Amino acid sequence: MPPSKLPPTIRQRRLGTELRRLRELAQVSATEAGRLHGATQSRISNIESGGYPVSADRVRTLARLYGCSDEPLIEALASMTGGRTRGWWDEYRGILPEPSLDLAELEHHALRMRIATTIYMPGLLQTPEYARALFRDVVPPFDPPTIEHLVSFRIKRQAVIYGEQPTPVTAIIHEATLRMGFGGPEATRAQLDHLVTMSEHEHITVRVVPFGTGSYPSSGSGIIYCEAEVPQLDTVQLDTDIHSGYVGAQPQLIRYRAVLDRLEASALPMAKSRDLIQHVAQNL
CATH class of the missing domain: 1.10.260.40 (lambda repressor-like DNA-binding domains)
Structure with a gap:
């Protein structure tokens, strides 16, 4: 194009x-x-x-x-000016949907991210095998080349959490996510082990909301909250089975900050979260 x-x-x-x-x-x-x-x-x-x-x-x-x-x-x-900045995600233009490219660009510029998931592991913390299992389960099914494009794109997105200046990430994961079993026991165990390993990085916080905590706000959506240079320019990506969308209006940003605050308040501390993840992995 x-x-x-x-x-x-x-x-x-x-x-x-x-x-x-x-x-x-x-x-x-x-x-x-x-x-x-x-x-x-x-x-x-x-x-x-x-x-x-x-x-x-x-x-x-x-x-x-x-x-x-x-x-x-x-x-x-x-600082947001200068026309179109070509990023690695442009390699996928015309191959993957524009909202996917938008997410990669958003994550690339984020100063910090807060993520909440109920069913799936955060994309930035997925293994290739786990991601491949998710894409194979999509209805209607993707063809094999599309699945491989999606997997490679998801793994390349993870560049933001590596390198000399990695982006700080806080991931709030419901216990249901740990137990879903996508890809079978072996892939799930490898994914959980990877989650524990990533949680040991200083810039990555992983906390689990256990069963029995009661209400779980916005439980139907995955949330990626990307912080900008000033709070007014923050952006939220919402992901459901129906669609992905982006919000940035001030009332919406205030709401999702409050939602994430509530989720963090319900989550186990980091050490106990890590213990729960390892417990689930060992009992697969």
């Missing part, structure tokens, strides 16, 4: 959304914004849809034009 025809990335769309939010808070129309900024209404609309590259200086100018005085927010928005 030619660069000019590529859809805007999630980062470009979010930048445009935030600029539109600032304009609307200032009660400035797109036509008036264009007149004040020396641009057309269509140019402002294209910027706000993420379809037109915008410079850091233009972002600063627009933000101040809209009366924004939040310097950390303005600089965080300015």
